[in-house]
Amino acid sequence: FSYSNLQLFEENENVRVEFTLKNKGNTDGSEAIQLYVGDRTSTVVKSIKELKAFKKVFLKSGEEKKISFILAKEDFSYYNVMLHSWVIENGVYDIYVGASSRDIRLKGSILYENDMPYSMQSTNEAMIG
Numbered sequence: 540f541s542y543s544n545l546q547l548f549e550e551n552e553n554v555r556v557e558f559t560l561k562n563k564g565n566t567d568g569s570e571a572i573q574l575y576v577g578d579r580t581s582t583v584v585k586s587i588k589e590l591k592a593f594k595k596v597f598l599k600s601g602e603e604k605k606i607s608f609i610l611a612k613e614d615f616s617y618y619n620v621m622l623h624s625w626v627i628e629n630g631v632y633d634i635y636v637g638a639s640s641r642d643i644r645l646k647g648s649i650l651y652e653n654d655m656p657y658s659m660q661s662t663n664e665a666m667i668g
Contacts, residue, residue: 540560540561540562540563540564540568540570540598540638541560541561541563541644542558542559542560542636542637542644542645543558543559543561543645544557544558544559545557545558545634545636545645545646545647546558546647547634547647547648547649549649552611552612553609553610553611553612554609554610554634554649555607555608555609555610556574556607556608556609556610556634556636556647557605557606557607557608558605558606558636558645559603559604559605559606560572560596560598560603560604560605560606561598561601561602561603561604562598562599562600562601562602562603563601564600565600566600567597567598567599567600568597568598568600569595569596569597569598570595570596570598570638571593571594571595571638572593572594572595572596572606572636572637572638573590573592573593573636573637573638573639573640574590574591574592574593574608574610574634574635574636575588575589575590575591575634575635575636575637575640575643576588576589576591576610576614576615576632576633576634576635577589577632577633577635578615578628578630578632578633579630579631579632579633580628580630580631581617581628581630582628583617583619585617588633588635588640588643590640591610591614592608592610592614594606594608610634612627613625615627615632615651627651627653628651629651629652629653630650630651631648631649631650631651632648632649632650632651633646633647633648634646634647634648634649
């Protein structure tokens with residue numbers, strides 16, 4: 540299977556992820572596509588890639604299909620224990636598409652900028668929000 544033509548569209552508070560999947564093999568088959576999000580500059584420890592969506596797609600030999608995922612704003616958030624709420628930090632988020640976390644075929648990024656409910660100040664002893 541080949542992955543190509545990654546496009547990211549910001550729609551209201553969602554991000555639509557589109558790309559083309561093609562079965563380059565000689566037989567019909569299926570591919571389990573996985574979509575990950577990574578926060579480059581998170582102030583909390585998170586995985587480099589977090590699985591946010593997946594789907595299995597069946598294609599005939601030589602068939603090509605446009606695949607689409609929708610990422611909601613919640614897919615970019617984490618639970619802040621100090622604020623007791625979900626938070627989305629400003630910054631660049633990487634979007635990864637592939638057959639697994641170790642087999643990433645496409646990568647794109649988006650910039651999230653919004654009024655944050657807090658600011659982080661660094662002290663010699665701790666981070667204060």
